[in-house]
Amino acid sequence: MHEARLWEKAAEGRAHCRLCSHFCRIGDNERGQCGVRENHAGTLFTLVYDRVAAANLDPVEKKPLYHFLPGTMTFSFGTPGCNFACSFCQNASLSQPPRSGARIAGHPASPESLLAAALECGAQSISYTYSEPTIFFELVQDTAALARARGLKNILVSNGFMSRFCLEELDGLIDAANIDLKAFSEDFYRERCAARLAPVLENLKRIKAMGWWLEVTTLLIPGLNDSDRELADIAGFIAAELGPDTPWHISRFHPQHKLQDRPPTPLERLEAAAEAGARAGLHYVYVGNVPGNDHGHTLCPSCRKVVLGRRGFELTKIALKDGRCTHCGATVAGVGLP
Numbered sequence: 001m002h003e004a005r006l007w008e009k010a011a012e013g014r015a016h017c018r019l020c021s022h023f024c025r026i027g028d029n030e031r032g033q034c035g036v037r038e039n040h041a042g043t044l045f046t047l048v049y050d051r052v053a054a055a056n057l058d059p060v061e062k063k064p065l066y067h068f069l070p071g072t073m074t075f076s077f078g079t080p081g082c083n084f085a086c087s088f089c090q091n092a093s094l095s096q097p098p099r100s101g102a103r104i105a106g107h108p109a110s111p112e113s114l115l116a117a118a119l120e121c122g123a124q125s126i127s128y129t130y131s132e133p134t135i136f137f138e139l140v141q142d143t144a145a146l147a148r149a150r151g152l153k154n155i156l157v158s159n160g161f162m163s164r165f166c167l168e169e170l171d172g173l174i175d176a177a178n179i180d181l182k183a184f185s186e187d188f189y190r191e192r193c194a195a196r197l198a199p200v201l202e203n204l205k206r207i208k209a210m211g212w213w214l215e216v217t218t219l220l221i222p223g224l225n226d227s228d229r230e231l232a233d234i235a236g237f238i239a240a241e242l243g244p245d246t247p248w249h250i251s252r253f254h255p256q257h258k259l260q261d262r263p264p265t266p267l268e269r270l271e272a273a274a275e276a277g278a279r280a281g282l283h284y285v286y287v288g289n290v291p292g293n294d295h296g297h298t299l300c301p302s303c304r305k306v307v308l309g310r311r312g313f314e315l316t317k318i319a320l321k322d323g324r325c326t327h328c329g330a331t332v333a334g335v336g337l338p
């Protein structure tokens with residue numbers, strides 16, 4: 001076990017965790033909501049500093065990040081655990097067991113071994129992903145510092161429910177983030193995720209202000225978050241608060257975990273979401289989890305011609321030079337664009 005960071009002692013031997021917006025107060029021999037931070041005799045420990053549950057070399061487009069070092073590979077890993085309990089979780093076998101007190105599974109790992117693995121496979125970045133990187137913050141912080149010193153970029157793929165203290169600690173270490181905006185209602189976040197919307201909205205604005213490259217993802221679930229009103233609210237928030245250059249990834253739902261009573265998202269609702277994005281003035285709207293759809297390409301914000309063509313996660317066409325459209329010369333937003 002490794003002593004946790006971002007916590008303080010509280011009354012009656014409790015530990016007050018300040019890592020995420022649940023701000024758990026944890027009694028002796030108890031764990032916080034995420035199930036991976038435990039109080040022993042008044043000291044808070046993380047149970048996942050040396051545990052990795054999944055690690056792979058992925059295209060950066062799979063995070064998804066479409067405007068950050070496109071066409072490169074990112075070494076990706078995650079530990080067990082999550083601070084959310086989404087009924088539709090796509091990685092429930094990884095994220096949920098610690099919440100029910102299960103043994104912490106995974107393979108031994110360290111910041112040094114993870115950096116070595118990333119360098120060995122030629123990755124240009126490390127992605128903290130798969131489960132929820134907030135709950136393995138200490139491992140993120142130490143690995144990201146090593147990676148940065150060796151010239152690798154750092155990517156956070158998160159539900160955005162970290163505390164502002166956590167974000168402040170990561171400032172200067174993280175280069176890009178994909179943050180879920182799962183819905184635009186507190187009811188959805190409370191009933192479907194055991195969390196809250198407001199901290200996520202605040203963190204999206206903070207991340208933008210901190211200067212990390214930011215892309216946003218919404219999994220569209222039939223009947224739960226795909227009304228015209230909600231789509232307009234999400235797209236409007238991104239455009240107004242994060243800026244029209246912020247890419248929005250709309251992802252198709254397939255029955256998962258506890259949410260088996262709904263069909264895959266109809267193509268018509270995915271189209272409606274893409275239209276809501278365009279109406280709000282977003283320059284880059286993508287539809288994911290739909291093989292062969294036309295919404296996977298990056299279009300020039302000015303002439304609307306394809307500047308980055310994709311098939312799945314693979315780049316098939318590049319019509320950019322120094323980040324400018326080769327057709328009309330307009331600038332395309334992003335970091336490390338061809």
Ligand code: SF4
Nearest residue numbers: 017020023024032034
């Ligand atoms: S990370 Fe969040 S859920 Fe886990 S103990 Fe800390 S405040 Fe609670």
